[in-house]
Amino acid sequence: MSGIGRLDRYVLSRTFIGVGGALAILSGVILLIQFVDLSRSVGVRADVSVAQLFGLTLLKAPALVLLLLPFVFLFGGISAYVGLNRRSELVAMRAAGVSAWRFILPSALAAFAVGILAVAFLNPVASALSARFEADRARLMENYLTDAPKEVWLRQGDERNQIVIHAKARDAVDGAVRLRGVSLFIYQKNKDGIPQFKRRLEAAEARLLPGFWKLTDVREATAGEASVRSDSLSIRSSLDSESAMERFSSPEAIAFWRLPEAIRGTEQAGFSANGYRLRFHQLLATPLLFSAMSILAAAFSLRLVRLGGLGGLVGAGVAIGFVFFFFNEFAGALAGADILPLFAAAWAPPVIALLSGLTLLCYTEDG
Incomplete structure (x- = not known):
């Protein structure tokens, strides 16, 4: 032998x-x-x-x-x-x-x-x-084809709320995601689990910090009520900088150990996770x-x-x-x-x- x-x-x-x-x-x-x-x-x-x-x-x-x-x-x-x-x-x-x-x-x-x-x-x-x-x-x-569309769509959610985020541009500053020209559409699930629109936030800038979005120059509109302006506002977020950047990436760019988390987060936000x-x-x-x-x-x-x-x-x-x-x-x-x-x-x-x-x-x- x-x-x-x-x-x-x-x-x-x-x-x-x-x-x-x-x-x-x-x-x-x-x-x-x-x-x-x-x-x-x-x-x-x-x-x-x-x-x-x-x-x-x-x-x-x-x-x-x-x-x-x-x-x-x-x-x-x-x-x-x-x-x-x-x-x-x-x-x-x-x-x-x-x-x-x-x-x-x-x-x-x-x-x-x-x-x-x-x-x-x-x-x-x-x-x-x-x-x-x-x-x-x-x-x-970044200076080439500056007129090309740079719009961003994100979605986050949990068992009770769903937030659809639209921004005109994005970048990363010191590892944190920053969005400019931001609109947040906030939905709340009813007892049947169907999302219902609750309010809309418009902000000049949104920066993703650990556990929340920090909005600046905010205008908040709720159905049936007048809009309210504020200098800053914080919105709870289930995303972190890495997972938010992954939403902009293809499944091939996400590490193996983070794929289960990406699958859960994508499905929780209401998207299909078939690619992941x-x-x-x-x-x-x-x-x-x-x-x-x-x-x-x-x-x-x-x-x-x-x-x-x-x-x-x-x-x-x-x-x-x-x-x-x-x-x-x-x-x-x-x-x-x-x-x-x-x-x-x-x-x-x-x-x-x-x-x-x-x-x-x-x-x-x-x-």
């Missing part, structure tokens, strides 16, 4: 070397493409230096690398197993009576573990950097997708070189990887349009990829 253990560790180390090489190459390509794209979209519209563009590129790149990590395991695994095959090491393993399942399983489990780490730790970091990227890009381009739920399930399915790609890489690379056709199988494996990637994106789009159930759209692609890899591996190994 100790010999088999050493063999497993050797194959696993070769697999990680292949995955590391694929990660380095893919990261370099992403940095180059992203830098060129930002040079075209930001550099020609704002007065920015090369260093600033490169800084924006570094902020955006981690999210893109995480998105394409399944390809890293696919390409890295193919590279590792093809290398073992060409050096006749697979022939020696087969001659020693070692089944492919014995050294593929550790690689698949390692890919699963990396998927857990990517979701639990790398995803929050990438989400924070993406939020910083969006803020920095907006700051650099889909993203949450897709992240939960990520470790399974990584493991499936690792198994697919092995399934398409174990054919012995002397039998011929290895290059065609490797090309087919790469093509299948792209097919599953676009299938995953397509399923998400169908779920966003309420055509597919969210759970099926998130879990079907990795499950199908895993079953396909296992089926091909059974055919290749056991005939």
